[in-house]
Amino acid sequence: MTDLAVLDARPVMHQFSITIRHVLEVASEGTDYHGVHHPGQGDFGTADWKWYLEEVGLQAHAELDRPETMDSLVHSVRNQAYAAISVKTCIRTHPRRLFHTYTCNGCNGRGRVCCDRCSGSGQVTCGGCSGSGRVSCSSCGGSGTVVQHRTVTDYNGHSRSETQHRSCGSCSGGRVTCFHCGGSGQNQCGNCGGSGEVTCSGCSGHGYLTKITSTATYTIPSFAGRYPEGTPEHVHAALCKVGFASLASHGDITLEKVDVFREKSAVEFVYQCTMPFCELSIDVRGVTSKWVMFGTDPQIFDAGGVLEALLESDFKALADVSTGSARWSPWFYRSASKAIAPFMESEVNQMVLDATTEGLAPNAIVERLSRSVSETYVQETLKNLKTTVSVALNWSRLRCLIVFIILSIPFSFAAIAYIERDKRIDLLSADTHRLIYPPGNADIVWEMGLMTIPFTLLGWFVAKWLSTRWLKKAGGERTVLWAQRQGLLMGKWTALAIMVTAVGSTGAFFKRWPMWIDHQGKGYGMIPLYEPRIPxxxxxxxxxxxxxxxxxxxxxxxxxxxxxxxxxxxxxxxxxxxxxxxxxx
Missing domain, CATH: 1.10.20 (Histone, subunit A)
Known part of the structure; x- marks a missing residue:
């Protein structure tokens, strides 16, 4: 990087303390099991629900007041490395489980419930005859008569074919007894086997359930940093970025003291920390700034606005395009592409767009970028980019609207001429022509206007694809996602506006301009629209x-x-x- 020069680099050691506070939490977790389960040795069981709840509460309270639990936590943390317990962790499960057996509410202890399919009757309507018990005869097709063809020889020896209709001998009136149900119209329910009852799903047919409750004690750690007076703000930002739980790999950490708060069921472990930072004086294009780097994989936590200096040319180019005179040109998208493409090559600008797509505010974006750019830079960047993309896409909408209107007129003309080709008569002379609609001074020809809707609807999809393709080519996929979240891409309201304008413009045009077809099916005698059928x-x-x-x-x-x-x-x-x-x- 030729624009960047390191003027000075010096290591700085910062000392501070980290407090890890462990708060004990007791939770009683109950699980329902099918059937009757008997408590084992040391467990407790009862059929009284109220007594059972009281016992659960007493056991949880006793567990929270148990001094051995806190002593065990202190001993465990002392003997482990820093932040060995950094998330919610179960440190003890009470050895006694609580059992409560109760009757299943779904079946009231019977183990079986009414079948939903047959409503408890054990019978369902026959699907073959729909409950009537009779179906159409297959021999006569339900007509009740059969057709018989035979050859007859008269007294002169001539043969002829005769067709006779006679009553079907297999049915009565074209209907026969349904062989599925034997004429009853009902079949045995396959879900319950005709019993009208099925196994209760709530208790799997046992009729009883047993709730087994276990009591566990959890520790919930929280981290807090305490810094001597005069400590720079970037120290806390760096620690938060890396994570307090992983600081052991970045410096020297020793346990200083342990404070036990039994009345609050909490323990605090205080660690003394010494962490190395690297401060650099950087010159970028004549601008001197101070960088602060931290961690085994160094990250910049305070660049002093140097990245803004590096991105100044791209930022200025985008700002000039968004406010310049080129935005009044229908071909503004060319200038926009030249400004957006280099601007989006920067990883910082890409991260700004990604964070905005996620819905983060400018101040949160600055923190995510480790304050490498200012909040003003983020706001101005988003404003200029939104203006540039918005103007380019608005010109795209206008161009599409004009093109659709211009193309929809001959499209509607040709469509109506072809649809009404059979209605055109008396075109027998070469100088005869027929007006599609007589021109007038007012009103709108709605028939011609509405004919443009299929054309404009198809064209809108093409226009949306083209505008999205342009934006993707200029700024990449993340720019398209950002523009979509900002509501800049063509949507249903754009499509509706284009259709309404095209319908009104085309209908008004046909009312004021003569359009005629000659006897050869040519518009204005030049454009072949169809091949006429000559009388x-x-x-x-x-x-x-x-x-x-x-x-x-x-x-x-x-x-x-x-x-x-x-x-x-x-x-x-x-x-x-x-x-x-x-x-x-």
């Missing part, structure tokens, strides 16, 4: 007009040709009629 009459007229063109005869429109052809068809019967039928003058 027979129009096809014949078109063929005759083409014939006239080839022979060089006078050009007539399709309408005129069709009119003459119809007149000839009317006169044709009169010319072809027999002479005897003609009227005399």
């Amino acid at each position: 027979v009459e129009a096809q014949k007229a078109a063929e005759e007009m083409e014939k006239m063109r080839r022979e060089g005869r006078k050009f007539e429109s399709v309408v005129e040709i069709e009119k003459k052809r119809r007149e000839r068809n009317k006169l044709a019967p009169a010319k072809n009629a027999p002479a005897g039928n003609a009227e005399k003058p």
Whole structure:
């Protein structure tokens, strides 16, 4: 790192005391067992619930007042290394267990309960006939009649096939007795075997349960540091970061004294500690700061703002982009990418974003970073990054909206033209065209507007993917997660706004602009939208007009040709009629 120079490095020994306070806690833990369990030697058993609870309380109180428990704890901690007991630990279990046998409430001591499936009747509705006892006949399919085909020979020796319908001999009215239930409509319940009762799950059929309670004593340790006057604040921050329970590997720790508080059931162990720290004078780009390092795997606990100096260029670039004139450009995302990419390469900035995603406040983020940056830096960083990403994504929303509106107009035009292709008639001349909707001065064509919804909905998913892809490419996956938690990515409200705007704009456009289809199914005579189905009459007229063109005869429109052809068809019967039928003058 060429920007960093070590001016001075000196070891510093800090002395302080660590108090580990052990508080005794007695807990009675009861477990229910199926059946009757008898107390063993030294145990206590009773069927009286009230007496049982009193005995549990008395045993817990006696255990808490037991002096031998505290003496055993003091002896154990003295003979072990520092912080050998650093979490809640069971130090003694009372040798006497308490037994209470009671009747199961679920079955009232019977061991069996009513079957839920058959409600205690032992019978369930037959699934084959749904309880009716009869099912459709398989021979006639439930019709009651069967069809018989046979070949018959008449007296001339000719054979013919006859079909006869006769009553089915296997059923009565198309129904037969259900073979599953024999016509009763009921089957034996498979859950209880027809007894109407099943084994009680609460007591496994024993009818009784036994609660067995054991009493245990726990020690709950807590750590506290006491520092001489004038001790720097970073000492406590370093100890908290490493953890008070693991300080034995970082310095010299000796037990100084033990204080027993029997009335509070607590013991305090006071240790004297001597820990080495390393203080360094660092010059970064002309800025002198003081670093404090601690631990076998050195960590920086007070960098004096030096990291802010190292990150100043990236921070300034992001701030300039978020407040500069480039944010008014539709292509702002290009400038944003150039500022976000180098900014997110820093591990400090990545940790700031991760901590923000977890919901930590700026002051908590500073503590997580061991105060290597200031709270102001964290706040300004998040503000500038949010502004930059927000502006870039807002421009993305606007571009998508404009593109969707522009593309939705021809999309709706083509869709409506294709849907109504069979309704278009009388397009027999080359100069004939049909307006999709007559243009007006007001109102909205909702049919055309609503036609844009499938297009804009699909486009929104594509736009969301593109914007997320851009952000991931610029700042990485953690930036996407942060933006998602901040509500910056395209969501349902963006989709709704785009759809509403596209529907209104497209519907209003169609009301004010003429759109027509010619007889060849082309929009404005240029854009092929579909292949029209030509009527027979129009096809014949078109063929005759083409014939006239080839022979060089006078050009007539399709309408005129069709009119003459119809007149000839009317006169044709009169010319072809027999002479005897003609009227005399």
